[in-house]
Every structure is written in structure tokens, then in C-alpha cells.
Amino acid sequence: MPVSREIHLVRRPEGMPSPKDFALVEASAPDARDGEVLVQNLYMSVDPAMRPRLTAGQALNEAMMGGALGRVAQSRSDAFAVGDLVSNRQGFREYFVSDGKGLTKLNPDPDLPLTVHMHALGMTGFTAYGGLLFIGQLKEGEQVFVSTAAGAVGSVAAQIAKIKDCYVVGSTGAEDKAAWLRGEVGLDAVINYKETPIRQALEEATPKGLDVYFDNVGGDHLEAALRRMNTLGRIPVCGMISGYNSGQSPVRNLSNIIYSRVMLRGFVGTDFMHLYGDFQRDMAAWLKAGRVKYQETVLQGIAEAPAALIGLMEGRNSGKMLVKLAD
Amino acid sequence: MPVSREIHLVRRPEGMPSPKDFALVEASAPDARDGEVLVQNLYMSVDPAMRPRLTAGQALNEAMMGGALGRVAQSRSDAFAVGDLVSNRQGFREYFVSDGKGLTKLNPDPDLPLTVHMHALGMTGFTAYGGLLFIGQLKEGEQVFVSTAAGAVGSVAAQIAKIKDCYVVGSTGAEDKAAWLRGEVGLDAVINYKETPIRQALEEATPKGLDVYFDNVGGDHLEAALRRMNTLGRIPVCGMISGYNSGQSPVRNLSNIIYSRVMLRGFVGTDFMHLYGDFQRDMAAWLKAGRVKYQETVLQGIAEAPAALIGLMEGRNSGKMLVKLAD
Numbered sequence: 001m002p003v004s005r006e007i008h009l010v011r012r013p014e015g016m017p018s019p020k021d022f023a024l025v026e027a028s029a030p031d032a033r034d035g036e037v038l039v040q041n042l043y044m045s046v047d048p049a050m051r052p053r054l055t056a057g058q059a060l061n062e063a064m065m066g067g068a069l070g071r072v073a074q075s076r077s078d079a080f081a082v083g084d085l086v087s088n089r090q091g092f093r094e095y096f097v098s099d100g101k102g103l104t105k106l107n108p109d110p111d112l113p114l115t116v117h118m119h120a121l122g123m124t125g126f127t128a129y130g131g132l133l134f135i136g137q138l139k140e141g142e143q144v145f146v147s148t149a150a151g152a153v154g155s156v157a158a159q160i161a162k163i164k165d166c167y168v169v170g171s172t173g174a175e176d177k178a179a180w181l182r183g184e185v186g187l188d189a190v191i192n193y194k195e196t197p198i199r200q201a202l203e204e205a206t207p208k209g210l211d212v213y214f215d216n217v218g219g220d221h222l223e224a225a226l227r228r229m230n231t232l233g234r235i236p237v238c239g240m241i242s243g244y245n246s247g248q249s250p251v252r253n254l255s256n257i258i259y260s261r262v263m264l265r266g267f268v269g270t271d272f273m274h275l276y277g278d279f280q281r282d283m284a285a286w287l288k289a290g291r292v293k294y295q296e297t298v299l300q301g302i303a304e305a306p307a308a309l310i311g312l313m314e315g316r317n318s319g320k321m322l323v324k325l326a327d
Numbered sequence: 328m329p330v331s332r333e334i335h336l337v338r339r340p341e342g343m344p345s346p347k348d349f350a351l352v353e354a355s356a357p358d359a360r361d362g363e364v365l366v367q368n369l370y371m372s373v374d375p376a377m378r379p380r381l382t383a384g385q386a387l388n389e390a391m392m393g394g395a396l397g398r399v400a401q402s403r404s405d406a407f408a409v410g411d412l413v414s415n416r417q418g419f420r421e422y423f424v425s426d427g428k429g430l431t432k433l434n435p436d437p438d439l440p441l442t443v444h445m446h447a448l449g450m451t452g453f454t455a456y457g458g459l460l461f462i463g464q465l466k467e468g469e470q471v472f473v474s475t476a477a478g479a480v481g482s483v484a485a486q487i488a489k490i491k492d493c494y495v496v497g498s499t500g501a502e503d504k505a506a507w508l509r510g511e512v513g514l515d516a517v518i519n520y521k522e523t524p525i526r527q528a529l530e531e532a533t534p535k536g537l538d539v540y541f542d543n544v545g546g547d548h549l550e551a552a553l554r555r556m557n558t559l560g561r562i563p564v565c566g567m568i569s570g571y572n573s574g575q576s577p578v579r580n581l582s583n584i585i586y587s588r589v590m591l592r593g594f595v596g597t598d599f600m601h602l603y604g605d606f607q608r609d610m611a612a613w614l615k616a617g618r619v620k621y622q623e624t625v626l627q628g629i630a631e632a633p634a635a636l637i638g639l640m641e642g643r644n645s646g647k648m649l650v651k652l653a654d
Binding site for chain 2: 264
């Protein structure tokens with residue numbers, strides 16, 4: 001029986017999470033019983049949406065939950081063979097036993113790196129795709145703003161909008177990320193909100209207003225966007241990271257949605273699963289053609305998982321933040 | 328040439344409008360020229376949405392704009408005969424000349440009072456109808472909250488939801504209005520937010536959460552509703568009167584729309600004009616069957632128009648606030 005190290009939440013963070021909120025615990029992975037498989041996780045993902053669950057939802061003193069990619073190490077199930085790759089929600093641990101529920105077999109694209117299935121070609125990219133095209137009803141040539149545009153979701157959303165011939169403004173909080181968005185990605189305008197106040201910068205960057213704002217931030221970014229929305233504009237709300245650690249991010253000009261008849265809609269990827277096939281086909285093609293670029297920050301070993309989550313909140317990642325757990 | 332008295336905005340109000348922001352001005356109504364009509368207004372409407380226009384949009388030292396119902400007094404147009412009733416946007420004046428643009432001929436229902444065409448059976452009622460059924464996608468049997476439920480729009484929205492077999496909670500700020508909603512209208516729960524804080528009262532009144540919140544208030548009412556929204560809930564935003572005079576009504580828990588995947592959408596009646604025929608048929612039937620009840624507050628004479636607008640902001644109306652200008 002292998003030792004499975006796992007990360008527990010031992011204290012609910014107040015404000016920014018700290019290493020003391022987490023503990024590394026050693027457990028023994030049990031053997032698979034009839035109908036079960038033992039999975040070894042290879043990579044796990046950390047995501048901004050995990051922060052609210054630390055305050056409520058995630059149980060204390062248990063292995064935390066999160067997206068991961070694993071390989072079947074033992075199988076007593078007809079549905080899985082040893083060596084199968086499986087997407088799962090059992091991150092933050094090295095091994096786990098499953099009856100197969102919640103496991104999705106992955107057939108990786110041989111022409112793409114494996115990790116891309118954990119971001120641009122996985123639920124991260126799908127969240128951007130459906131959020132922009134289905135929730136946001138993006139039309140070709142529109143005026144678009146994406147916040148945290150260098151992030152895992154934001155960078156995909158911004159590039160899909162470019163593929164759809166839109167004018168695209170992205171915001172980020174670091175000069176190296178801004179440089180990547182300007183140079184490598186080629187957005188029409190890039191805002192470093194730590195250098196220029198977002199309200200002023202967005203006004204200058206959007207002479208034709210905004211038809212779609214893909215919101216990952218809330219708070220001051222949403223206020224700035226609400227001032228620029230064109231009639232019948234759409235705001236797919238993917239996240240509001242500005243309030244995740246501070247607890248409150250007031251929005252004072254929400255009444256603008258009346259005058260411009262704007263829609264805001266919160267969503268998660270499972271709201272548009274009927275598009276998953278289209279997404280996989282489109283995204284694989286865009287990645288291979290170099291039309292969607294990405295960055296990854298990969299920390300090494302389960303012990304780094306808390307640091308990955310904290311680093312993500314502090315913006316210390318470039319693109320998708322992953323933790324590699326095994327080869 | 329008749330004398331036409333009219334109301335000018337002479338100063339932009341700061342906070343609550345005051346009588347000194349307005350002036351009563353005497354003008355001479357010119358005669359109609361070829362292709363024109365002279366209209367005498369009989370009733371004019373005041374609406375919450377007029378308040379933002381006083382801050383920006385409404386020109387100073389000109390007759391104000393607003394919904395009105397008039398009668399053709401002279402006609403040199405083939406399209407209108409003397410005596411025709413016409414809905415128009417030229418309120419706040421006794422007479423005006425028009426080339427016919429912006430006039431809609433009204434064929435009043437002989438079985439209903441004339442004034443009902445200025446609220447329940449007019450754009451006011453249509454705003455409630457389309458806001459609830461089209462923007463809010465109301466389904467039978469859902470859990471519904473309507474703010475300012477004794478107001479002209481709110482009372483219609485609340486009663487349409489009742490007709491659709493929904494559980495309906497209404498809020499108001501006066502005990503006589505609460506009594507009307509409980510007794511005459513028969514809502515399932517009525518909140519007087521001046522007696523019980525809206526957050527607590529709404530929590531107690533919505534044991535099954537909320538599927539639709541028809542928002543006329545914004546601010547604390549919207550915050551309270553966001554705490555109660557069920558998954559995939561909808562918030563048609565008709566108005567945010569809480570911020571019209573105070574200038575700011577911050578919403579601090581907007582991130583709730585992500586976890587519950589809620590849609591907010593600002594709208595005006597012209598967003599769903601394709602439903603106007605359905606609305607007229609349904610609403611006339613409901614009014615005649617006594618299934619939609621209404622209240623009116625009618626002030627007398629053009630000089631009272633500023634008082635009507637200020638009184639509306641202070642909640643001193645019961646139901647629709649009108650000013651009668653002529654018989």
C-alpha cells in the first residue's frame with residue numbers, strides 16, 4: 001500500500017490564506033476492492049474559485065477537493081485499465097480509491113502537451129469558451145474587455161475574442177504579464193491596473209465602449225466596465241477575485257445596467273456542457289495552429305500545493321498554476 | 328391661440344428634488360400648420376425613472392418630457408381627427424403641436440376607466456408584464472419577490488406572478504400600502520421594510536428561496552434578494568429607486584450570482600415590443616375579471632406636476648401617480 005500524502009484545511013483563513021491554514025498529512029492509500037480503481041494523481045490544479053470554499057464548503061481536517069489528472073495504478077473495475085488517464089476532482093492528494101464516479105477517462109491529444117488538458121483544453125478553457133460565446137453571446141467584431149487577461153481563464157477568453165475578430169482589452173496587475181499580452185498574445189490594448197487606475201485606463205482604452213465584459217475580478221473592475229457598457233451589453237461573470245480575500249467588493253453603479261439594458265450572468269462550466277464537443281474540436285485546432293497561446297506555472301510536489309494556492313491569490317503565477325505530483 | 332402652461336426644469340436637483348428646481352411657465356400654443364395637429368393633454372404621468380434624467384438628459388429651461396394622454400384639438404393632418412385620443416411623451420405641458428411622430432392613437436376600452444390606459448393597461452403595465460415574463464422568464468409555481476409592490480409597476484408584476492400560481496412576496500414602506508397588498512391583492516407575504524429590516528424580513532418570508540426577484544429598488548433590497556436566490560434564478564432590473572436621490576446604492580454581495588448562477592438584466596419596455604399585443608389582450612381580460620387591481624393618486628392641474636414628482640420620490644402616492652390637466 002503506497003503512502004498517500006494529502007493536504008488538509010485545518011483552519012478557515014481570514015483574508016489572504018496563510019500556510020498555517022493547511023497541513024500536510026500522511027495516509028495509506030487502501031487497495032482497490034471489487035469495482036474500484038486506485039488512482040495516482042500526476043498533476044493537480046489550483047483555481048481562484050477555491051478561495052470561497054475555504055470560508056464555507058470545504059470540510060476541515062479532510063483532504064481538500066480540486067481538479068486533478070491521475071493515472072490508474074490498480075484496477076478491479078471493468079471500466080478502467082491500469083495506465084488509463086483520468087480527470088478527477090480529488091486533487092490535494094497523491095492517491096485515492098474510486099468506484100469510478102466522478103472519473104472521466106482522458107484520451108490525450110498526441111500532438112499537444114499533457115498539461116494543456118488541465119487548462120486551455122480542459123474545464124479552464126471550456127469555462128472561457130462557453131462563458132464568452134454562450135453566456136456572453138459574443139458576436140464577431142464586438143468591443144470586449146477581459147479582466148485578469150493573463151490568467152488561465154482570462155487568457156483563453158481574450159484570445160477567443162481575438163479569433164472572433166473583436167477589439168479586445170485585457171487587464172493585469174504585473175508588467176511581465178502585460179508584456180506577454182501585448183507581445184505574444186497581441187491584444188488591442190493592455191491595462192496594468194497597478195500603474196493606471198482601472199477606471200481611467202479602461203475609459204481611454206475603449207473609445208467605442210464595451211459590448212462584452214468577461215468578469216473575473218468584480219469590484220472596481222466591474223464598476224469601471226459598467227461605466228463603458230454599450231446598449232444591450234453582456235457581462236458573463238466567471239469570478240470576482242477582488243472580493244475573495246477582502247470579503248467585500250461593493251459595486252456602486254449597478255443602476256447603469258438599466259439605462260444601457262445590460263445583462264450580468266454568473267455561470268460555471270457545467271451550465272453549457274452541450275458545447276463540450278464543439279469546444280474540444282475548436283480549441284485543439286486553435287492550440288495546434290498557435291492561435292491560442294498559454295503560460296503555465298508548475299510547482300513540484302504535494303507539499304507545495306498550499307503555496308500554489310496562496311501564490312495564485314497573490315498573482316504570483318503566469319497563466320495556469322499547477323502542482324506536479326508524480327511523473 | 329390657447330395659453331399652454333408648462334413645467335421647466337430650472338436647476339438640477341441635488342438629492343431629493345425640491346419645488347425650487349422647477350418653474351411654471353406660460354406659453355402660447357401655436358396653431359397647427361399643414362400636416363400637424365394641436366394636442367391638449369388630459370393626463371400626465373410621473374415615473375421613478377424620471378429622476379435620473381433630472382441629473383443628466385433633461386435640458387434646463389425647457390418643458391420637461393414625460394408620458395401623457397391628450398386629445399386632438401385642431402387637425403391639419405390626414406392621420407388624426409379632432410377628438411382623437413393620443414398617447415405621447417410630451418407631458419408637463421397643457422398643449423403642444425406635433426407632426427404626428429411620437430403620437431400613438433388610443434382606442435380606449437369602453438369597459439375600463441380611461442386612466443387605466445396610463446398605467447396597468449399602458450407602458451407601466453407592459454413594463455411589468457414583459458419584465459416578469461420575458462426578461463425574468465417566470466415559470467408557473469416559482470418563488471417570487473417584487474419590491475415596491477404597491478407601486479404602479481410593482482403591483483402589476485406581483486399580481487401577474489399570482490396569476491401564474493407563484494408564491495409572491497412584496498415589499499413596501501407604508502402600513503396602508505402593506506394592508507392593501509395583504510387584503511385586496513392577496514400576496515403570500517408582505518414586508519414593510521420600515522418596520523422590519525429587509526434582509527431579515529425577506530429571509531423569513533422565503534423559506535424556499537427565490538427564483539425571480541423583480542427589482543425596483545436596488546441597494547439593500549437587491550442585497551437581501553441576492554442572499555436568497557435559488558440556482559439559475561433571474562433578476563429583471565426595472566429600477567433602482569434607492570439610489571436615484573442618494574446617488575449611490577452599493578451592492579456588496581454581487582458575487583452570489585456566481586455560486587447560484589444568477590442572471591441580472593436591466594430593461595425598458597421597448598425591449599420586448601413584440602409582446603405588446605399579447606399584453607393588451609391578457610391585461611384587459613385580467614382587469615375586467617378583477618384579477619389585476621390597481622390604485623391611483625391623481626393630482627389636479629399642471630401646477631401640481633412638480634409636487635407629483637417629488638411626492639412619488641417620497642412614496643406619498645398609492646399606486647400610479649397622475650396629474651389631471653383637463654377634462
